[in-house]
Each structure stands twice: as C-alpha cells, then as structure tokens.
Amino acid sequence: MFDVMEYHKKLRESNITLVYSGPLWAEGIGGFATTLKKRLEFDNLPLETAQEVFSVFVEQMNNMLMYSAEREYFAADEMHSEAPKGTFIMGVRGSQYFIQTGNMVADKTVNFLKEKIDYLNTLDRKELRQYYKQQRLENDNPDSKGAGLGFIEIARRVSSKIEYTFTPYEDGYTFFTLFATIGGEE
Amino acid sequence: MGYKLEREKTELTPYVLIDEESGLMKFEGESYHENIFEFFKEIREWLTEYLKTDFDAFTFDCELKYFNSSTVKVLLGMLLEMDSCDNCDKITVNWITTKNNRIIIECGEDFEEDVENLTFNLIAN
Numbered sequence: 001m002f003d004v005m006e007y008h009k010k011l012r013e014s015n016i017t018l019v020y021s022g023p024l025w026a027e028g029i030g031g032f033a034t035t036l037k038k039r040l041e042f043d044n045l046p047l048e049t050a051q052e053v054f055s056v057f058v059e060q061m062n063n064m065l066m067y068s069a070e071r072e073y074f075a076a077d078e079m080h081s082e083a084p085k086g087t088f089i090m091g092v093r094g095s096q097y098f099i100q101t102g103n104m105v106a107d108k109t110v111n112f113l114k115e116k117i118d119y120l121n122t123l124d125r126k127e128l129r130q131y132y133k134q135q136r137l138e139n140d141n142p143d144s145k146g147a148g149l150g151f152i153e154i155a156r157r158v159s160s161k162i163e164y165t166f167t168p169y170e171d172g173y174t175f176f177t178l179f180a181t182i183g184g185e186e
Numbered sequence: 187m188g189y190k191l192e193r194e195k196t197e198l199t200p201y202v203l204i205d206e207e208s209g210l211m212k213f214e215g216e217s218y219h220e221n222i223f224e225f226f227k228e229i230r231e232w233l234t235e236y237l238k239t240d241f242d243a244f245t246f247d248c249e250l251k252y253f254n255s256s257t258v259k260v261l262l263g264m265l266l267e268m269d270s271c272d273n274c275d276k277i278t279v280n281w282i283t284t285k286n287n288r289i290i291i292e293c294g295e296d297f298e299e300d301v302e303n304l305t306f307n308l309i310a311n
Contacts, residue, residue: 030196058254
C-alpha cells in the first residue's frame with residue numbers, strides 16, 4: 001500500500017500546502033484554480049502577491065499543457081480524448097511562496113526550454129517588461145497559443161531567478177522540474 | 187437590429203457584452219482558459235466586420251481583474267485592429283481597474299503605448 005501518512009508528513013515538513021498531480025485540461029485547471037484562490041484568501045495575502053502566485057500557477061499549468069509528453073487517456077470517453085499530465089506543488093515559507101512543477105518532456109524540447117529560461121534569468125524587471133511587450137507583438141497567431149509569453153510572465157512575477165532541473169527519465173524522455181519563488185524579500 | 191451578444195462569466199472566461207446598437211463592447215471578470223482564442227473567435231470576427239462599418243461612436247470597456255498571457259495577445263490584436271480602422275477616431279477604450287492592481291495597470295500602460303489613434307483611458311479607481 002502507498003504510504004499516505006509518510007506522504008502527508010513529508011508535505012508538512014516541506015511546508016507544502018497544495019498539491020495537484022494528474023491530467024491537465026482547462027476545466028480541471030479551473031476547478032483547481034478555485035481551490036488555490038481560496039487558499040490564498042485564507043492566507044490573507046496582499047492583492048499583488050496573491051496575483052503573482054496565481055499568475056505563475058496559470059502560466060505554468062499552461063506550459064505543462066503545451067510541453068508535457070506524458071498523456072492520460074480517458075477510457076470512458078468515446079472520443080478517446082487525452083490530456084497531458086503534470087504535477088503542481090505550492091508551499092509557503094515565511095512570507096515567501098514557492099511553486100514547483102514537474103512533467104515529462106521529449107528530449108528534443110530540453111534545449112529549447114533551457115535556453116528560454118536561461119535567457120530570461122539574465123534580464124532584470126524592466127528588461128523583462130520590455131521583452132514581454134515586444135514578444136506580444138511578434139505574432140498574433142492562434143496556433144502559437146501565446147507560446148513563449150508564459151515563461152516571460154513567470155519571470156516577471158518571481159522574486160528570484162527561475163530554477164529548473166532536467167533529469168533523464170526513460171528512453172527519449174526527460175523529467176523537467178521548475179521552481180519559482182514569489183513574494184517575500186526582494 | 188444590430189448584433190447583440192451576452193455571455194455570463196465562468197471561472198475561466200469573462201463576462202462579455204456586445205451591443206452594436208449602442209456601440210458598446212464590455213469585458214468583465216477573469217480570462218485564463220488555455221484555449222482563449224476559441225472563446226474570443228466569434229467576438230473577433232464580429233469586431234473585424236463592425237470596424238468596417240460607418241459607426242458614430244464605439245466604446246470598449248475592459249474591466250478584467252486578471253488574464254493570462256494568451257489573452258494579452260487577443261486583446262492586443264483587437265486594440266491594434268481598432269486603432270488602424272478608418273473610424274479609429276470615434277473609438278474610446280476604457281481600461282478600468284483598481285489602484286492596487288499593479289499588474290493590470292502596467293499592462294494598460296503598455297497597451298496605451300501601442301495605440302496611436304483611438305482614445306485610451308486608463309482608469310484606476
């Protein structure tokens with residue numbers, strides 16, 4: 001049997017207050033968003049910090065939707081629809097929030113993601129705003145689904161650099177984790 | 187009778203009102219559906235056609251509290267379309283938010299810089 005108590009204890013020790021792991025699709029994200037908002041309300045955060053946390057959540061969920069290489073199939077669904085899978089974790093340490101996500105990506109997207117995040121990490125707040133503004137204009141193409149903007153938005157909301165790891169998972173796939181801190185001391 | 191559209195807001199999508207007769211388009215609430223382009227498709231199609239007509243005045247009230255980066259692209263696309271139409275001087279955009287909503291204010295400031303011809307009011311109460 002899976003050790004739920006051990007899991008519970010671990011989450012508590014790590015100051016993790018919210019976890020989601022499973023298929024990612026719009027309506028599911030909407031439901032979890034309600035939970036997350038309630039959580040932020042309970043914590044009685046200043047509007048700005050709450051918005052920053054929420055924004056990182058939305059954009060990172062969307063990033064996982066786009067780049068996750070692991071799919072879950074809905075057996076009950078005649079359309080045989082599928083949804084990408086991912087894990088989302090939120091925690092609080094003092095006045096600082098942290099968001100951690102994990103999902104499988106195809107090996108070929110690793111460099112693309114790495115370069116993107118590394119570049120964003122070299123920019124300061126003002127430069128990020130400018131870069132965002134410029135990228136927004138790049139293409140108003142429905143197929144791009146706003147790709148790329150999401151990571152810039154995250155970089156604008158975090159209080160320190162975006163951290164990440166890429167760990168070889170299985171043939172052709174790598175496990176991607178992203179770590180972002182929000183609020184607290186700048 | 188002009189085109190009229192009213193959509194109730196959901197967790198992921200905003201309240202939308204379009205009333206062609208009174209020359210009004212209004213968005214309210216939040217917008218972060220992963221496929222927001224689909225949500226705004228009909229609205230954008232209507233807008234493109236409407237902007238070609240000889241309207242007297244058109245007001246766009248945007249009172250969104252939060253939106254994702256895909257929505258930013260949709261909004262920018264609509265604003266640029268409004269800004270470049272023949273009747274652009276008859277268009278007023280009211281970007282309505284609250285004083286403490288820095289993210290939305292900043293986004294409004296950036297949009298204000300993108301448009302040249304229409305009237306853009308940034309209202310932070």
